[in-house]
Amino acid sequence: xxxxxxxxxxxxxxxxxxxxxVISSVVRAFKIMELLSECPNGLLPKEVAYKLDxxxxxxxxxxxxxxxxxxxxxxxxxxxxxxxxxIQYQKPSSAVHSPAEIVGFLxxxxxxxxxxxxxxxxxxxxxxxxxxxxxxxxxxxxxxxxQLYVGFNSGNHSMALGKVILSNLEQQTMEDYIERNPLVRxxxxxxxxxxxxxxxxxxxxxxxxxxxxxxSFDGVFCFGMPVYGVENxxxxxxxxxxxxxxxxxxxxxxxxxxxxxxxxxxxxxxxxDCIAVAx
Numbered sequence: 001x002x003x004x005x006x007x008x009x010x011x012x013x014x015x016x017x018x019x020x021x022v023i024s025s026v027v028r029a030f031k032i033m034e035l036l037s038e039c040p041n042g043l044l045p046k047e048v049a050y051k052l053d054x055x056x057x058x059x060x061x062x063x064x065x066x067x068x069x070x071x072x073x074x075x076x077x078x079x080x081x082x083x084x085x086x087i088q089y090q091k092p093s094s095a096v097h098s099p100a101e102i103v104g105f106l107x108x109x110x111x112x113x114x115x116x117x118x119x120x121x122x123x124x125x126x127x128x129x130x131x132x133x134x135x136x137x138x139x140x141x142x143x144x145x146x147q148l149y150v151g152f153n154s155g156n157h158s159m160a161l162g163k164v165i166l167s168n169l170e171q172q173t174m175e176d177y178i179e180r181n182p183l184v185r186x187x188x189x190x191x192x193x194x195x196x197x198x199x200x201x202x203x204x205x206x207x208x209x210x211x212x213x214x215x216s217f218d219g220v221f222c223f224g225m226p227v228y229g230v231e232n233x234x235x236x237x238x239x240x241x242x243x244x245x246x247x248x249x250x251x252x253x254x255x256x257x258x259x260x261x262x263x264x265x266x267x268x269x270x271x272x273d274c275i276a277v278a279x
Contacts (some may be wrong), residue, residue: 042080
């Protein structure tokens with residue numbers, strides 16, 4: 001029951017009046033950028049048009065304009081559009097992506113690496129405390145390492161994947177990791193001297209890539225490169241396993257492939273505002 005001084009009212013939807021000078025094409029551009037920020041694998045023009053209820057012809061004109069001005073990029077093979085680092089749609093700063101989400105973001109890139117190199121490809125992640133293999137795309141006809149599996153977190157000082165991540169950590173963080181994970185010898189080529197190992201990491205920081213030349217497993221050679229999130233923070237690494245002959249003869253080709261894929265993967269994580277991996 002209402003008291004004498006209470007009144008009732010009927011809720012009504014209050015809409016802001018749209019200014020007369022709003023430019024529709026600019027509004028569409030903002031909506032497209034917001035949509036692409038939520039789709040790390042990119043979208044086809046028809047998907048953008050459907051999701052935003054835009055005429056397909058208008059959508060093509062809008063995307064081509066954004067492409068020409070450097071706000072989106074178009075994959076030559078898939079025709080999918082993605083944001084470029086020129087504009088990043090920011091999620092709340094408290095957002096932290098789970099390992100499963102990050103694997104989902106990066107799996108297409110890992111598949112691309114495997115297909116282009118025709119070698120087994122691996123993804124390792126850093127969770128702030130440990131380094132572990134988070135995803136694998138294997139090539140049954142080439143080098144397979146039966147000992148490796150998703151969740152494998154041993155011997156990172158001997159693996160290209162692990163060394164690349166360690167070379168990107170702050171000095172104290174790296175030293176704390178080594179203290180928790182001693183430099184165990186796996187083969188005759190494993191670096192077990194702490195001073196030599198730190199020097200080796202310095203070299204990796206300079207070159208931008210890491211190698212494993214039978215340091216983990218006899219007969220197995222690897223390349224690895226880092227994957228970054230926003231503010232150039234290390235998130236993980238991608239790499240391939242190969243034979244000695246291909247390691248020697250195709251090193252430039254493999255490094256070029258790895259650079260393209262790892263850069264694309266880093267762009268994806270920057271686009272989704274990836275700042276950390278939930279442990």
